[in-house]
Amino acid sequence: MFNAHWQAFLAASVLLALTPGANQLLSLRNALQQGTADAVVALAGRFSAFLVLILATVAGLGAILLASEPVFTAVKWCGVAYLLYLGGRMLYRSRTHAAEPAREGTADVRRTRRELTRQEFGVAMTNPKALLLFGAFLPQFADRSAGAVPAQLLALGLAYIAVEFAAALVYAGVGGRLASFDLTARTRRWFDRATGVTMLAIAASLTRARP
Template sequence: MFSDVEWTTFFPAALLVAATPGANQLLSLRNGLRHGLTPAMSASLGRFTAFALMVVAVAAGLGAVLAASEVAFNVIKWCGVAYLVWLGGKTLATALRGRSGDERETGGDRPAPRDGDRREAGRPDTVRSWRLARQEFIVAASNPKALILFTVFLPQFLVHDAKDVAVPLLLLGAAYIAVEFLCACGYAALGSRLRSMGISRRARRVLDGFTGVAMLGLAGWLSTEQH
C-alpha cells in the first residue's frame, strides 16, 4: 500500500497546492483575525469533512464519473459561484459599513468591537463554530475544481504497476488533508497573531475588503472555467 505511492514527489507538490491562497485559506485567515486561533481551526473541520467525502468518492471511482459529467460539473460550479459571490459581497459590505458606522464613534483607527464582532460575542460558541464550519464546508464542497484536483492530482503519485488503487488513493487523500490542515493552521495562526497585536479597525476593514474582493475574483474565475 505505502510502496504504491511516490511520497517523495507527492509532499512538495501537495504543500505547494495547499499553501496557495484560495477561498478556504482566506476564510481561515479571516476567522483567525475575527475569532481567534481555536475557533478558526475548529471551523476548518468543515472543509476537511468535504475533502474527506471527495477522497472517498475518488477512491470509489465516483470522482471520475462526476468529473466526466458536464451537467454535474456545471451544477456544482454555479452553486460555488453563487455562494462565493454571496460570501464575498457580505464580507465586502462588512468592510464598507465599518467606514460609515461606528468607526467615527471610536475615533478613527483605534481598535473597537465591530458590529459583527458584537453579534458574534453574543452567540454561544457552539452556534458560532457551527456557522463558521458550515461556511468552510460549503465553499469546499461547491468548488468542482477541488473534486477534479483529487481526481487528477492524486493518481499522478501512484506507481505505474499498482494493482489495487483504492487504498493508495485513500492514503494519498489522507496525506493531502494533513498537509492542507498544516497550511490552514498557518493561515489561522497569522490571523490570530494579527488579532493579538491589536491591529486597528482600519487595518481590519482593509483585510475584510481584500478577502471580499478576492472571493468575488475567485467566483469570476470559477465562472469562466470550462469542463
C-alpha cells in the same frame, strides 16, 4: 517506484496547499477577526468536505463526475455563487460597520464557530478545484502496478488532508499574529473589504474552470 510516487505527490501537495485560495484566505480572515482557536475549529468544515470528496474518488465517483460536463458545470456555478455571496457579504458588513461611528474601536459581532465551520464546508464542497484535486490529481500518483488502487487513493487523500491541515495552521497562525497587534476597527474593516474583493476575484476565475 511507490516511494517515488509518494515523493512527487508530497512535493506537489505542499505547493498546492500553500497556494492562497478561498479556504486558506477564509482561515486567515477568521483568525484575524475572531482568533486562531475559532479559525482552527472551523477547519472541521473544510476537511469534512474533503473527506466526502476523497471517499467519492475511492468509490470511482470522482472520475464519473469529472466526465460529466453538466455535473461539473453545476458544481462550478454553485461555487461561483457561494463565493460571490461570501465576498458580497464581507463588503456589505464592512460598509455597514463603517456607517456606525459609535462602533469605531469596537469589535465586529462575533460569529459562532458553527457558522464559521459551515462557511469552510460550503467553500470547499462547492469549489470545482477541489473536485479536480481529488478526482484528477490524486489518481495520477496511484501505482496501478502495485494493485489495491482504492486503498492507495484513500491513503493519498488522507495524506493530502494532513498537508492541507498544516498549511491551514500556517494561515490561521498568521491571522492570529496579526490580530495580536490590536488592530483598529477601521483596519479590520479594510481587511474585510480586501478579503471580499479577493473572494469575488476567485469567483470570477472559477468561471473559466474546465473538467
